[in-house]
Amino acid sequence: MTIATTTSPVYPLTKEDRRFVGLHLVIAFSALVIGSLFGPLQALEHAGLDLYPSLERFGIQSYYQGLTLHGVLNALIWTTFFITGFLTLVVIRGLQRPLALPWLNRLGFWMMVVGLVAAAIPILLNKATVLYTFYPPMEANTWFYVGLTLVVVGSWIEGWGFYVTYWRWRKEHGTTRTPFIVLAALITMVLWQIATLGVAAEILGLLLPWSIGLADGVDPLLSRTFFWFTGHPLVYFWLLPAYVSWYGMLPKQVDGKLFSNSLARLAFWLFLILSTPLGFHHQFVDPGIPSGWKYIHSILTFSVFFPSLLTFFTVIASLEYGARKRGGTGRLAWIKALPWKNPSVTAQLLAGILFVFGGIGGLANASYNVNLVLHNTAWVPGHFHLTVGSAVTLSFVGIAFWLVPHLTRKPLWSPKTALVGVWTYFVGMLIFSNAMHTVGLLGAPRRTTLGLAPYVPPEWTGHLWRVGFGGTLMWIGLMTAVVVVAVTAFRSTRLPEGEYVDVPVAESIDDEQQVPVWLDRWMPWLVGAAVLIILAYGPQLIDKIGGMAPTSPPFTP
Amino acid sequence: MTTEELHVDPAERNWIVASIMLLVVFGVAVAIAGFMLGIQVPTEEQRVDPRTVAQEAPWSNPGVRELVPGEEYEVYILASRFSFVPNTFEVPVGARVTFYVTSTDVQHGFKLQDTNVNFMALPGQVSKLTTTFEEPGTYSYICTEYCGLGHAVMAGSVTVTEPGGNA
Ligand code: HEM
Ligand SMILES: [Cu+2]
Numbered sequence: 001m002t003i004a005t006t007t008s009p010v011y012p013l014t015k016e017d018r019r020f021v022g023l024h025l026v027i028a029f030s031a032l033v034i035g036s037l038f039g040p041l042q043a044l045e046h047a048g049l050d051l052y053p054s055l056e057r058f059g060i061q062s063y064y065q066g067l068t069l070h071g072v073l074n075a076l077i078w079t080t081f082f083i084t085g086f087l088t089l090v091v092i093r094g095l096q097r098p099l100a101l102p103w104l105n106r107l108g109f110w111m112m113v114v115g116l117v118a119a120a121i122p123i124l125l126n127k128a129t130v131l132y133t134f135y136p137p138m139e140a141n142t143w144f145y146v147g148l149t150l151v152v153v154g155s156w157i158e159g160w161g162f163y164v165t166y167w168r169w170r171k172e173h174g175t176t177r178t179p180f181i182v183l184a185a186l187i188t189m190v191l192w193q194i195a196t197l198g199v200a201a202e203i204l205g206l207l208l209p210w211s212i213g214l215a216d217g218v219d220p221l222l223s224r225t226f227f228w229f230t231g232h233p234l235v236y237f238w239l240l241p242a243y244v245s246w247y248g249m250l251p252k253q254v255d256g257k258l259f260s261n262s263l264a265r266l267a268f269w270l271f272l273i274l275s276t277p278l279g280f281h282h283q284f285v286d287p288g289i290p291s292g293w294k295y296i297h298s299i300l301t302f303s304v305f306f307p308s309l310l311t312f313f314t315v316i317a318s319l320e321y322g323a324r325k326r327g328g329t330g331r332l333a334w335i336k337a338l339p340w341k342n343p344s345v346t347a348q349l350l351a352g353i354l355f356v357f358g359g360i361g362g363l364a365n366a367s368y369n370v371n372l373v374l375h376n377t378a379w380v381p382g383h384f385h386l387t388v389g390s391a392v393t394l395s396f397v398g399i400a401f402w403l404v405p406h407l408t409r410k411p412l413w414s415p416k417t418a419l420v421g422v423w424t425y426f427v428g429m430l431i432f433s434n435a436m437h438t439v440g441l442l443g444a445p446r447r448t449t450l451g452l453a454p455y456v457p458p459e460w461t462g463h464l465w466r467v468g469f470g471g472t473l474m475w476i477g478l479m480t481a482v483v484v485v486a487v488t489a490f491r492s493t494r495l496p497e498g499e500y501v502d503v504p505v506a507e508s509i510d511d512e513q514q515v516p517v518w519l520d521r522w523m524p525w526l527v528g529a530a531v532l533i534i535l536a537y538g539p540q541l542i543d544k545i546g547g548m549a550p551t552s553p554p555f556t557p
Numbered sequence: 558m559t560t561e562e563l564h565v566d567p568a569e570r571n572w573i574v575a576s577i578m579l580l581v582v583f584g585v586a587v588a589i590a591g592f593m594l595g596i597q598v599p600t601e602e603q604r605v606d607p608r609t610v611a612q613e614a615p616w617s618n619p620g621v622r623e624l625v626p627g628e629e630y631e632v633y634i635l636a637s638r639f640s641f642v643p644n645t646f647e648v649p650v651g652a653r654v655t656f657y658v659t660s661t662d663v664q665h666g667f668k669l670q671d672t673n674v675n676f677m678a679l680p681g682q683v684s685k686l687t688t689t690f691e692e693p694g695t696y697s698y699i700c701t702e703y704c705g706l707g708h709a710v711m712a713g714s715v716t717v718t719e720p721g722g723n724a
Contacts, residue, residue, distance in 0.1 A: 062706060131703055137680060138663045138705070220664055220679050262563050284598050285676040287684035291600040298587055302580045309576040313569055363583065372598060375675050376666050376701035443670045445701040452709040455670075455697040516563055551606050552680045555638075555663050557705055 003344060003402050003412050005495060009502040011096040013089070018407045020106065022489075024085025025400065025407075027113065028078050029482060032393075035073030036478055038066040043432065043471025046378075046450045046464045061126045063449045064557070068123055071132030075238075075388060077116060080151060082396050083241045084109070084158045086403070087185040090244060091162045093503045094182035100165040108157030111150050119147025129557040131447065133227065134207075136218045139554035142211045145203050152196050159189035177512050177520050180261055181248040181505060187268045188240040191233055194529060195276055198229025210554065217550040221288045225544055228279040229537065236275040236304075238388050240268065242395035245348065246315045249399075252506035253345050254338050256322020259314045261508035265519040267314070270307040273529040277536030278304060281365075285375045293540055300536060308359060315352065321509070343418035347398030347481070350426040351391045354433075358386030361437065376447070378467075379440025382433045385474075390429055393478075394422060400485045405501040410494050413487040421480030428473025435466035599676045599684045602657075607680035611635060611661050621646045627720065630654045634698075636665040636678040639707030641698065647716045648690065654715075655687040665711070666701030677702060690717040 013021070041051050045063060052063055060066050088105065092098060099105050121143065122128040128140035134148075166178070166186055178186075206223050209215045247264045251257055258264060280297035283289055320334055328337025339345050361383045364370045374380065405412050412418065439460050440446070450456055450464065495501070518524065565573070610616045615633050620643045622631040630652050635642045637660065648654050658667045658678045665678040669688065676684040678700075690696070700711035 064703060064706065064708075067703075135664045135702075219681065221682055224664075224679075260566065260569065263565065263569065266563070285684075287599045287602055287677065287679060287682040288604070289601070291598050294598055294600075295587070299584050302584050305580055306576055309579075310573065313572045317566075317569070372673055372675055376668070443668065443699075445666070445668065445699055447703040447708070448701075449709045453699070453712070454710055455699055455712045510564060519563075547604075549604055549606075549681055551608060553608065555705075 003342065003405055003415070003501055005411075005499045006502045007498050007500070009500040010505070011093055012500065013092060013407075014098065016102070017088075017092055017098065020102075020109070021085045021089045021403075022407045024081050024088070024109065025404065025489075027116070028081035028085065028396075029400075029485060031073040031077035031081065031116075033479070033482055035070050035078060036475060038070040040468075040472045040475040041066060042070065044468045047468025048451055048461075048464070049468065050449075050451050059124060059126075062129065064131065064447075065123070065126050065129045067447065068129050068131050072119065072123060074393075075132055076148075076151070078396075079238045079388070079392065080155055081112065083188070083237070084112070084155055086241055086396070086399060087162065087188065087244075088158070089403070089503065090181050090185040091165055093505070094179040094185070095165065095169045097165070097169060099161055100168045101161055104164070105158050105161035108154045108159075108161060111154030111157060113154075115147045115150025115152075115154055117147070118143045118150060122147075133231075135227070136207060136210070136220055136223050137552035137555050138557050139211060140557075142208070145207050145211055149200070149203050149208075152200065156193055156196070159193055162186060162189055175517070177515050179505075180258070180264055180508065180512065181244055183265060183520065184240065184244045184248060184268050187272050188237060188244070190526075191240065191272050191275060192237045194272075194533070195230050195233035195237060198226045198231075198279070202226035202230075206550075210550075215550055217552050218554075219544075219548045219550050220552050221286065222544045222548055224283060224286060225279075225289075225540070228282040229276065230279075231282055232279045233275040235384075235387060236271050238392045240271060242348075242351065242392050243267075243311060245395055245399050246311070246352065247318070248506055249504045250315070250345065250348050250506070251318040251322055252504040253342065253402075254319055254322035255325050256318050256320075256506070258506045258508035259317035259321060261510050261512050262515045262519055263310055263314055264508075265515060267307040267310045269519065269525045270310075271304070272525055273532055274300065274304040274307070276529065277532040279537075280540075281371070284371045289540065297536065302363075305359070305363065312356070312359075318506070319349075341415070341419070343412070343415050343422060343481075343484075344398045344401035346419060347401065347422040348395050350422055351394035351398065354386045354394070354426065354429055355391035357433070358383060358391060361386065374440060376445055377440035378436045378444040378446050381446050382436025382440055385429060385436070386433050390426075394425065397422065397478075397481050397485070402501055402504065404485055404488050405495070406503060408489055409500065410488055410491055411501075413484055413491055415484075418481055418484040421477050421482075421484060424477030424480060425474050426477070428470045428475075428477055430470070431466055432470030432474055435463045435470060439463040439467065597686060599686060602685045603683040604681060605659055605683060607659070607661055610659060611637075615657075616659065619643060621648065628652055632656050634658045634667070634713075635661055636667065636700065636711075637661045638663065638705050639700075639711040641667075641700075641711065641713040644713035645716070647718055649720055650690055650693045650717050651720075653687055653689050655685060658684045663704050664702050665704050667698060668701045669698045669715070670696055672696065674698075675701070690715070693717045693719050 122141035128144035130140045210218045278297045278300040281301045323334040323337040326337045328334030619633040619635050660678045660680045667678045668675040672688045674686045696715045
């Protein structure tokens with residue numbers, strides 16, 4: 001067996017807690033399966049094979065209805081449910097105590113479920129074919145907005161449950177340093193709660209009143225500004241839980257240690273303060289925002305690469321440390337000594353490799369003059385399938401390979417199949433994302449049924465075929481991995497009595513208790529985050545809210 | 558026991574320094590491109606009322622304005638589901654052409670292929686960018702933001718003509 005078991009887990013979760021975390025995963029993976037169904041259909045449409053007519057009898061009326069499901073279920077639901085579930089486990093296991101107010105976390109969870117249902121019904125009825133960015137004045141059914149709000153507020157409530165639990169722990173533990181994974185989990189939730197203030201303002205302040213007829217019009221630019229206040233840090237909300245694993249768990253899985261506990265913390269704090277005040281880099285090509293502000297946000301965007309570069313170093317150093325302990329040698333040959341047979345490790349290593357490509361492309365997106373060429377081209381989905389679609393999704397799948405055995409006390413079904421799945425996804429992703437980047441550079445727009453577009457030149461065709469081929473491979477790979485997770489969850493074979501798959505929590509080379517206190521204090525960082533946001537957004541928000549022109553009436557998609 | 562200091566491994570310190578330098582270089586490169594090479598992004602231009610913009614000058618008569626023959630042109634383009642007005646026009650090669658685009662309904666995109674003109678066309682706002690066509694030929698402009706079922710067919714083209722002749 002490639003997922004190690006133990007007879008003495010450090011802190012076994014109660015049955016209720018395991019079920020509670022498990023419920024998150026059931027919804028997360030269901031969303032991923034349904035959402036991903038449209039991935040290859042989109043890719044094949046680009047390659048000239050339009051399968052959408054045969055979907056009509058299942059109630060899917062158009063490519064764009066499918067794309068709405070793809071974006072909402074994959075980018076919003078799969079991520080949010082997996083993350084809240086995983087971080088619940090991290091908080092309980094990291095602090096080695098149960099949730100302080102279990103009812104609060106359960107309230108949050110069920111609110112998210114109700115929200116999901118409320119948003120999903122109009123999408124399935126083709127009453128909310130507005131894509132996952134729901135830019136007004138294209139208008140969705142009111143329940144779509146209500147549902148999204150409930151999902152967000154539910155996730156906030158789960159976060160509040162973490163804070164109370166942490167608070168209780170803190171009161172009993174004086175100046176003991178917060179365990180790294182817990183600090184990282186809490187920072188992730190705080191980042192999310194700061195970030196989602198934007199979309200909360202958009203939905204509650206602009207879209208809901210407009211959707212129920214209290215306001216005649218909406219201001220599309222203000223709405224976009226609020227949306228992208230959330231939209232960029234959103235990607236860090238997706239990414240940081242993967243980093244929790246890369247820093248705090250993966251080293252243990254490769255018999256290594258976290259290279260630097262202090263710098264790992266520093267990276268998370270930097271993400272907290274830097275990831276929000278740079279949303280205008282998604283609006284470089286919007287009219288109505290002064291180019292000076294775009295430039296400032298562009299520079300700030302480069303700064304948020306810094307903690308990612310820190311992460312790159314620390315994670316590689318931690319892996320190398322483990323690989324050398326496993327007998328690895330050489331400048332790079334140590335890589336071979338990593339436990340590549342362990343699908344949980346391999347999934348996360350492949351996620352990391354794809355993320356390096358994603359990071360390089362991200363630097364291009366961030367440069368505002370380069371962005372001018374790439375904006376809204378196929379380059380952009382090419383880019384974020386490497387980030388949220390790979391670094392995040394493949395890491396979460398890798399985590400699930402030990403998390404599901406941990407929760408169910410069942411051994412992972414067929415690690416070999418799991419390996420085949422993640423490698424296939426990896427190869428498919430290389431082909432797909434390379435083709436999407438290339439055809440985007442050649443000018444192909446995103447969010448477009450290219451099969452119907454009159455302007456597609458012959459040079460795009462070969463690349464679009466590669467999009468179709470790579471996309472199909474990705475889907476086969478991902479579904480193979482998901483089948484492994486599902487069979488593991490629902491099989492009847494259990495681990496032998498007294499054996500457990502424990503949560504892999506890595507020790508660090510430097511002593512956690514010697515970490516500087518300023519890396520364990522909230523106030524300075526929270527104040528820093530607030531100040532940067534006020535500086536980077538304040539003047540423009542005052543200007544845009546003051547000069548709001550709610551002149552756009554609603555249009556149905 | 559001192560716990561205020563951050564201990565950093567020497568290799569990691571080098572990496573940190575290199576990272577910061579790399580990012581500074583990128584920042585400076587963007588600054589040079591933006592301020593010295595004059596690469597422009599859309600900025601604050603003008604607000605309009607999307608409900609009435611098509612009835613008021615200059616948008617009531619969209620299309621090309623010749624400012625200096627052969628040299629300076631302006632083009633006003635209205636984006637509405639699922640077409641641009643005008644969806645075709647001509648300018649001479651080498652001319653500086655300034656595009657003004659706005660939407661009368663939902664959000665659209667405007668990307669002029671093989672040039673630096675690529676921006677959002679939002680209801681209520683005017684997007685403006687200038688480009689010079691160096692080569693004669695036909696350039697498509699396409700809608701790059703999902704605007705509804707017909708989004709994929711929303712496109713037009715510029716014909717760039719040789720002086721005194723055709724493309
Ligand atoms: C299973 C394999 C997958 C394939 C073949 C695939 C394919 C695609 C394609 C071709 C597009 C572009 C559609 C367009 O612009 O018209 C797209 C968009 C997108 N994909 Fe995927 N995808 C897959 C999995 C995922 C995963 C796992 C995620 C995230 C967790 C994801 C998130 C997104 C998002 C957010 C969009 C943008 C939607 C929009 O523009 O509104 N995809 N996908
Ligand atoms: Cu359009």
